[in-house]
Amino acid sequence: MTLATPTTDPPVLVADQLAKTFAAGSGNGALVAAVQGVSFSVAAGEMVAIMGASGSGKSTILHMLGGITRPTSGRVLLEGVDLAALDDDRLAVIRRRRIGFIFQRYNLLPELSLVENVALPLVLDGRPERECRERALEAIAAVGLGPRAEHRPDALSGGEQQRGAIARGLVTRPAVVLADEPTGALDSANARAVIRLLTRLVADRGLTVVLVTHDPLIAATANRAIRIVDGLIAGPDGESPLP
């Protein structure tokens, strides 16, 4: 096993021989290996890009890192805790407290206002209502959407919704933020703004981000990039050089 880390501090996130197979869907019992033994680690305050073509397995890796799906084999260690060993309820607690998610399609609940959406992880954690609101407003202000806090998602532009989703990802002060093609649904101007926001948060707040993208320009904004080809990390050392 080769774990590459840029610093000597203990890594926040470790992927250890992660593998995932799916049923082929043909109904004949055949299996497809989406991810085949991927190992890497992410240090605190680092922004890592996972790159690859469509179908390469990069999103599957991100889902395993976030505990959305369980690996067929291998381990995910978040702050030393093996996610695969947790039951569903404990995994949910980890997701709500230590992981922030940002999706390509924003995934804000249309029924709730922006501030309510952002506060949701805190509410689910049983925090007092006042604290939930204050911290949500603070996160919203951090992404520059303060005046739009009471709007519902359908009243926000795509870029604003994605910034709102970033605020939701930040609100619990997570150990790591996982972003799956966060600019995939945005025009280039909004995409640049979102990336600038993420890099600023990494620089200013020491945020740890793992970012999935197929865009080399976005990957270039990260501290380093891991290239995935056919479910495997490309390159002899498990990491590819920055473009």
Add this chain to the structure above:
Amino acid sequence: MTELTLLLRQWQRRPGRALATVASIAVAIGAIVATWIASDASRVGYRALAESIEGMPSVDVVARAGGRSDPSLAPKLVGIPGVRAAVPLVFRPSLLRAGDARVRDSAVGLDAAGLVEAGLLRLTAGRGCEGPDEIVLSQRLADSLDRSVGEEVLFFAKRGVRRLTIAGVAEPQSLVSFADGAGIALDLAALTDLAGTGGLVDRIRLVLHDDASRASVVAAANARLPGNLVAQVPPGRASMADEMLAGANLGLDFVTALTVAMAWFIVGNAMLMNVTERRRSFALQRVVGASGRQIARSVMAEAGMLGLVGALLGIVGGLVAADPIARNIATFLRSSAIAITVNPWLILAALVLGPLVAIAAAWWPARQAARVDLLEGLANVPPPASGVPHALMLVAGGLWCLAFGILAAAGAGWLPARAAVPAGIATLLAFIATTPATLGLLARLLAGLIPRRLGIERGIALEQVLRQPVRTALTTGVLVAAIGNGVGLGHVIRDSVDDILGWYSRALNADWILMQAGSLAVQGDASPSAGQGIMDGVQRIEGVEAAVPLSIVMGSLDGHACLLVARDLPTSGRLPLNAVGMSNETLRRVLEDGGVAIGTALARQAQRGVGDEITLAAFGRTLRLPIGAVVRDYMAGGSSVFLTRTTARRLLGIDSVDAVLITATPGAAAAIEQPLAAIAREHSLLLQSHREMRAMMDRITTGLVGALWSILGLGFVVGSLGVANTVAMNVLEKRRTIGLLRAVGMTGRQVSRLVLIESLLIGGIGSLIGVGAGIVTALFIQLSSQALLGHPLAMSIRPTVIAANVAAAMLITAVAAWLPAHRAVGLDLLDAIAAE
């Protein structure tokens, strides 16, 4: 707070979905409330019907060896649980004269004023008689004498003549409870004085509460009575109505319990649909940290809230629906309008039941919501096809064991006949729980009946039905419950009615029946010479082909009160009795050789069978003799002992004539009415025609059948909602497929056909399983009826009952498909294709 906000906003955003769920719960709770109220109304109607035939439910306290008893015992008997009142009674034949009109009738002495005050005696005019100079007449008698309140009549009794003032006129159906056919009521003290009984009475009638058990009151009374008195069910009344009432109660209990089960399925379906539509929302909440438990809890909380709202609406709807149903029942029972009584506890129970049923029904959907695959949920793809859960099959096995266990326990007498209700419900649930395992076979079988030219529609519909076997089972569950109910109870009702009508046509096959108007003899004070006089008079009438005298006296068998019926057997043709496990020839030989046959209920009560030695007591004589046969009978609820008149005369000295069955020569039935009426007047007998008796039987049976069908119809209406729900949910899931098919050229008509075929497949599966469940349920209830009647009812398969239920189910499913089909045709193509 945000969780509640989210919920409220979701309702606000998709009001149709929330309203559909609330509507489902409202319909389910409304059905329960309406069924409950209508069942209560039916019970009131049945009770009124039974009272009109045989008076209020009662138990009589009489002297063991004839004679009279002291009325001062009455207050001591009122304390027995189930006893509403203790009424001392004395009966005397009398002659009444008003102007030139003379009427022979029986008079009853009772505390009329007290009974009127207690609501036990209802008057159409005036008040109860209070002194020795007052009299109350039945409406029928007052009409025939052309006398009303305040006018005078002459009363002829053993100790002289009295001029009495009519104080009140009684409803005939009300007076029958105490007068046993008499039309005259006097103050108790006045009649005991006129009759010279020394203040003693003929009997003390214990009027029971509607829900009281006669058997337990008899047992409690006998424990308190001195040795010379005995409490027993009043004999001399065929308790067909009582038996039918017990059967009807069983049916109503079953229908009410089944409605609750149906409500569970309907709400479960609605919640499942609701949850399926929100898979993406649940997945998203899970991704940002909601645990499965939190999601499940929120679904349950939502169900509870919707349940409360639905219950409130359902209560209102149920109250509104109950009124026409009760009116319909009143029409069937040909009784006056049945007042709907709304028990406050029912409202409270419905308010609690609404959220409870909704929460219980939401358990499975909540579980599904908690287990939403996060990636599939986020991508908003339909849930994948699922198999048959092993746990469900274990539940099905458990339900089968439970149903058969209860049945076996009821059959062994460890559980009461009412155990048929939980056994029947368990059977239905077992059938429904087993549905996922049989679904593939049944669906493919039915799909084979669909024309080949509809291949695409058939294929997609079949795939959709089989995709989620548990969900399809939930839907078919509503139909299985409705059809199982209809087929099961339909069979039981028809078989019960046939059994009773069969008995009637055997035992009371005559054009005219002359019978004693007053109470029956405990001791032979109806003299043989009087009986011979009646028989001679009847046989002298031209046009009388046969006159069969019956002696009917009270007695006891091993201490159990019974009715002794002595009658001669016809020399040829059908016997008036139907033996259990014995041919007609053998039964005839047994009775002609001096043996006795006992009714099935009595045999069960005394735990005696053919060949067992019994102690029979009547007319002050006690003898030991073996049981020759056990016969199916409804006289005195089957607590009857039959013997020939020769045997009765030889063994017990019984030679009275208490009833005469008269058959006219062909075409002469009408002609003999007048001479028979003259004999009836002369001997204070009641004359009833076969037509009247038959009309009474028909009134009972039509009332029973009609009332139950009214309630069952409600089940079908409710069932349609469940089917509409599931088909709508399937359309929702199949949006992308339907969108793609439409994009490549499928017409709206074809889409409608697809939805209709799916609906009909569900209807067909529900029908097949429902018919099976219904027949097994009927079998269960009929086997349990052995405990009620003492003999099992003959089970028969009735194609008309089955066909009517299946036709109703298929019609309902076709109608239920309309809205989902409309929705499918109206799907926005781009929207549908983008669904994933």
